Amino acid sequence: MEQFVQQLINGLSLGAIYALIALGYTMVYGILRLINFAHGDVYMVGAFVGYYVVRWLSPSVGSGLGGLLVALAASMVACGVLGFAIERAAYRPLRKAPRLNSLITAIGVSLLLENLAQIVFGADPKAFPALIERSTFTIGIATISNIQVIVLATAVTLTVALEFIVHRTRMGTAMRALSFSHDAAGLMGININRVISFTFVLGSALAAAAGILVGLYNQKIDPLMGIMPGLKAFVAAVLGGIGNIPGAILGGLIMGVAETLTVGYLSSTYRDAITFVILVAVLLFRPTGLLGKTQRTTF
Amino acid sequence: MTMTGLPLKDSAARTLAWLGVYLVALIILSQAVIPLMNPYHIQILIFIGINITLAVSLNLVLGFAGQFSIGHAGFMALGGYTSAAMSHYVFAPMLAGQSAGLMNSLSINIYFASSLLSGGVMAAVAGLVVGIPTLRLRGDYLAIATLGMGEIIRVVILNTDFVGGARGFGDIPPWTTFTWVFLVTGVCVLVVRNLVNSTTGRAIIAVREDEDAASAMGINTTNFKVLAFVLGAFFAGVAGGLQAHFIQYLHTNSFTFLRSIEIIVFVVLGGSGSITGSVIAAAVLTILPEFLRVAQSWRMVIYSTLLVVMMLTRPRGLMGGTEFRWSWILPGRKK
Amino acid sequence: MDFAGAKEVNTQTQPALDFENVCLSFGGLKAIKNVSLRVGQRELVGLIGPNGAGKTTMFNLTTGVYAPDEGRICLKGAVISGRAPHEINRLGIARTFQNIRLWGDLSVLDNVRTALLHTCGTPLWQVVLRTQRGARDEARVRDQARELLAYFDLIRFEAEKASNLPYGEQRRLEIARALATEPALLLLDEPAAGMNTGEKVKLMDLIQKLQRERHLAVLLIEHDMKVVMGICERIAVLDYGEKIAEGRPEEIQKNPRVIEAYLGTPSAGGG
Numbered sequence: 001m002e003q004f005v006q007q008l009i010n011g012l013s014l015g016a017i018y019a020l021i022a023l024g025y026t027m028v029y030g031i032l033r034l035i036n037f038a039h040g041d042v043y044m045v046g047a048f049v050g051y052y053v054v055r056w057l058s059p060s061v062g063s064g065l066g067g068l069l070v071a072l073a074a075s076m077v078a079c080g081v082l083g084f085a086i087e088r089a090a091y092r093p094l095r096k097a098p099r100l101n102s103l104i105t106a107i108g109v110s111l112l113l114e115n116l117a118q119i120v121f122g123a124d125p126k127a128f129p130a131l132i133e134r135s136t137f138t139i140g141i142a143t144i145s146n147i148q149v150i151v152l153a154t155a156v157t158l159t160v161a162l163e164f165i166v167h168r169t170r171m172g173t174a175m176r177a178l179s180f181s182h183d184a185a186g187l188m189g190i191n192i193n194r195v196i197s198f199t200f201v202l203g204s205a206l207a208a209a210a211g212i213l214v215g216l217y218n219q220k221i222d223p224l225m226g227i228m229p230g231l232k233a234f235v236a237a238v239l240g241g242i243g244n245i246p247g248a249i250l251g252g253l254i255m256g257v258a259e260t261l262t263v264g265y266l267s268s269t270y271r272d273a274i275t276f277v278i279l280v281a282v283l284l285f286r287p288t289g290l291l292g293k294t295q296r297t298t299f
Numbered sequence: 300m301t302m303t304g305l306p307l308k309d310s311a312a313r314t315l316a317w318l319g320v321y322l323v324a325l326i327i328l329s330q331a332v333i334p335l336m337n338p339y340h341i342q343i344l345i346f347i348g349i350n351i352t353l354a355v356s357l358n359l360v361l362g363f364a365g366q367f368s369i370g371h372a373g374f375m376a377l378g379g380y381t382s383a384a385m386s387h388y389v390f391a392p393m394l395a396g397q398s399a400g401l402m403n404s405l406s407i408n409i410y411f412a413s414s415l416l417s418g419g420v421m422a423a424v425a426g427l428v429v430g431i432p433t434l435r436l437r438g439d440y441l442a443i444a445t446l447g448m449g450e451i452i453r454v455v456i457l458n459t460d461f462v463g464g465a466r467g468f469g470d471i472p473p474w475t476t477f478t479w480v481f482l483v484t485g486v487c488v489l490v491v492r493n494l495v496n497s498t499t500g501r502a503i504i505a506v507r508e509d510e511d512a513a514s515a516m517g518i519n520t521t522n523f524k525v526l527a528f529v530l531g532a533f534f535a536g537v538a539g540g541l542q543a544h545f546i547q548y549l550h551t552n553s554f555t556f557l558r559s560i561e562i563i564v565f566v567v568l569g570g571s572g573s574i575t576g577s578v579i580a581a582a583v584l585t586i587l588p589e590f591l592r593v594a595q596s597w598r599m600v601i602y603s604t605l606l607v608v609m610m611l612t613r614p615r616g617l618m619g620g621t622e623f624r625w626s627w628i629l630p631g632r633k634k
Numbered sequence: 635m636d637f638a639g640a641k642e643v644n645t646q647t648q649p650a651l652d653f654e655n656v657c658l659s660f661g662g663l664k665a666i667k668n669v670s671l672r673v674g675q676r677e678l679v680g681l682i683g684p685n686g687a688g689k690t691t692m693f694n695l696t697t698g699v700y701a702p703d704e705g706r707i708c709l710k711g712a713v714i715s716g717r718a719p720h721e722i723n724r725l726g727i728a729r730t731f732q733n734i735r736l737w738g739d740l741s742v743l744d745n746v747r748t749a750l751l752h753t754c755g756t757p758l759w760q761v762v763l764r765t766q767r768g769a770r771d772e773a774r775v776r777d778q779a780r781e782l783l784a785y786f787d788l789i790r791f792e793a794e795k796a797s798n799l800p801y802g803e804q805r806r807l808e809i810a811r812a813l814a815t816e817p818a819l820l821l822l823d824e825p826a827a828g829m830n831t832g833e834k835v836k837l838m839d840l841i842q843k844l845q846r847e848r849h850l851a852v853l854l855i856e857h858d859m860k861v862v863m864g865i866c867e868r869i870a871v872l873d874y875g876e877k878i879a880e881g882r883p884e885e886i887q888k889n890p891r892v893i894e895a896y897l898g899t900p901s902a903g904g905g
């Protein structure tokens with residue numbers, strides 16, 4: 001039992017990361033019906049930006065909670081810009097084109113980011129600065145590390161902020177309108193391009209935060225670190241119901257727990273396989289996801 | 300007779316003529332040209348053939364049937380491993396038991412053909428099993444499902460010990476020759492081309508163009524999507540077998556999503572829906588890295604930039620969805 | 635069931651299409667409210683009504699795109715509601731679309747060839763390897779497609795991409811394609827839309843000729859009243875998902891409910 005609760009805590013921490021990344025996927029898909037394959041690599045860039053920023057800062061600033069906040073801020077801004085640029089350059093021109101073209105372009109951008117990162121940052125893994133000294137707390141039968149607390153706290157904070165934006169600001173309402181219909185939203189005077197850019201910026205910022213948190217948690221980063229988590233976060237978004245924000249969070253948490261339990265109770269070789277099993281199961285049995293709605297085709 | 304003086308397109312005579320020309324070319328090449336070439340160049344030719352087979356088979360699924368299948372490498376892996384296992388565990392021992400002599404080379408060819416076929420069939424069966432449930436899905440969902448399937452296949456193979464598991468599968472008999480590759484590539488191109496030009500092939504394209512109109516005209520769309528999918532998987536499997544018996548070693552790392560993407564690049568750059576385009580793109584993109592002996596990363600940077608630029612400027616690819624026509628190079632008859 | 639004594643159902647007397655008390659809702663919206671309609675085996679029936687009345691929805695129900703929530707649809711006595719669209723086509727119903735859905739990238743010839751797929755009996759491997767039998771079957775399909783194109787005066791376009799055809803020709807091609815599937819009932823969804831007067835007259839002649847020569851039942855959705863009144867033997871009128879009138883053209887023209895549906899109530903405020 002003890003081990004189970006421990007695994008659960010670990011799973012939820014991992015799941016929180018997946019949820020943050022999944023939010024970006026789900027928002028972009030909800031608005032553009034595009035699977036932004038490059039999103040996982042934005043997460044990777046976020047981690048690297050944090051890495052360089054912290055190393056560049058003086059030790060007094062670049063450590064502890066302050067250092068973490070600086071890293072988060074810098075990285076979220078940088079990736080917001082990156083996300084904006086990608087959308088502008090690679091996706092916007094293809095908005096009217098067949099879906100396959102955008103899919104292929106997204107794959108192309110993803111590969112480009114990964115391989116440029118390998119050249120620019122070097123292919124070897126880097127040690128993420130240990131901003132905060134590790135310590136653990138024991139609560140009842142389980143132990144939780146302060147890093148895990150930070151991960152969960154950051155994720156919760158960002159999620160709450162997102163919910164506020166989506167439900168209580170005009171931009172958020174515009175985003176939701178756009179996810180129903182571009183034409184109707186446009187007719188209502190919504191600047192579609194601006195809303196789409198904003199969505200990309202938002203999603204990318206969240207992915208960047210996830211990157212920093214992972215750097216903190218795993219203490220190592222590398223240019224290809226975005227591939228698997230990106231895929232897993234995408235499956236999480238699909239699991240929760242793609243286009244559905246609470247769904248992305250739910251999906252992320254489930255994926256994190258499922259993966260941790262699989263590694264803990266089955267074998268670590270199946271770590272990645274469980275992702276695809278879940279994916280296939282969802283697509284075959286409930287393609288709209290846990291919180292998604294069924295749609296009727298219209299002629 | 301058509302305007303260019305050739306037998307009527309799509310007649311039995313035309314197909315036989317093509318077969319004749321191809322076999323003559325094969326004999327000339329294999330007897331007179333190949334023995335004079337250095338092994339490195341022969342190797343490139345073999346890889347070109349394998350890549351053409353992969354590209355044309357994927358084009359059937361992606362370009363002609365319009366199905367977003369991005370797990371093609373999974374079928375290649377399945378075919379490669381199955382044929383390698385057959386050769387290693389069944390045929391090689393049988394061969395060893397035979398006495399040497401003329402019968403041996405005949406036996407090798409029969410065994411190899413059986414291995415390749417078993418690889419192709421295994422991949423085709425997987426295509427059926429994967430295709431029937433997932434081809435109901437549309438667009439992006441199908442892409443992700445095929446991606447997932449490809450990865451599942453890879454992980455399952457990785458965890459299968461009798462084909463080497465994480466260590467890889469070695470000791471595969473070196474049975475792949477230029478002749479074999481030439482033949483397989485030829486068969487693949489012929490089959491796909493003939494299928495696409497037939498009424499059934501037109502129906503497959505119709506399903507791509509407008510699926511609902513197709514069902515309204517009596518076409519069971521799922522059947523045709525599955526047909527393209529299974530056939531594509533079959534040839535991918537055979538290509539995998541050819542590769543396995545050439546490199547003589549298999550590891551699941553060669554069959555990741557990245558490999559699937561490489562094949563997609565061949566199809567997309569050459570022009571999805573154009574067999575000629577796939578052939579050209581596969582050939583060029585196999586040779587090019589040999590000239591640009593640059594780091595793997597730079598190669599991928601170029602590939603991916605090319606991909607993005609292509610999608611933004613000329614999404615229909617090099618050939619733009621058209622095929623080579625004899626009338627482009629042969630003079631027409633005056634009426 | 636008593637098979638020995640069962641009477642043989644005479645499909646000759648069955649209506650081509652029998653819409654029995656069909657209801658269909660989309661979420662909260664009732665799109666089709668208890669509609670019943672019959673089309674006899676050689677009848678040319680018109681379906682009219684204001685925009686949004688549910689006419690195309692009725693076509694979609696008939697061809698299997700939607701299954702009715704209540705009621706059923708029969709073709710020559712056999713129940714077709716709930717079956718898949720491609721099955722229903724094979725049973726004998728073909729259609730054209732309001733917004734022309736040809737296979738644009740395929741040639742004009744290939745659009746019709748594809749619809750003739752059901753006539754191909756040769757096993758696929760023979761076709762792919764172009765054996766004598768396979769090649770001959772393919773040639774036969776091509777010839778049959780050409781015959782159909784000639785009938786519709788489209789043969790000179792046979793090598794053109796369907797999307798390059800002028801509008802009126804595209805509409806004719808759609809009808810040719812539908813006919814290639816050898817239906818007993820042909821559903822035409824606004825075939826005259828966007829045509830000029832001359833083209834419309836030719837279309838009317840074509841439809842009547844088709845009906846005579848091929849013994850078809852035809853159900854026609856049209857907005858152009860001259861076309862409808864000109865060729866339809868019977869007309870059904872739909873408004874807000876309900877059938878509000880049915881009868882011969884002269885009767886429909888004078889029907890007050892029909893007039894009201896199109897023009898609105900003669901209001902108290904004058905006008």
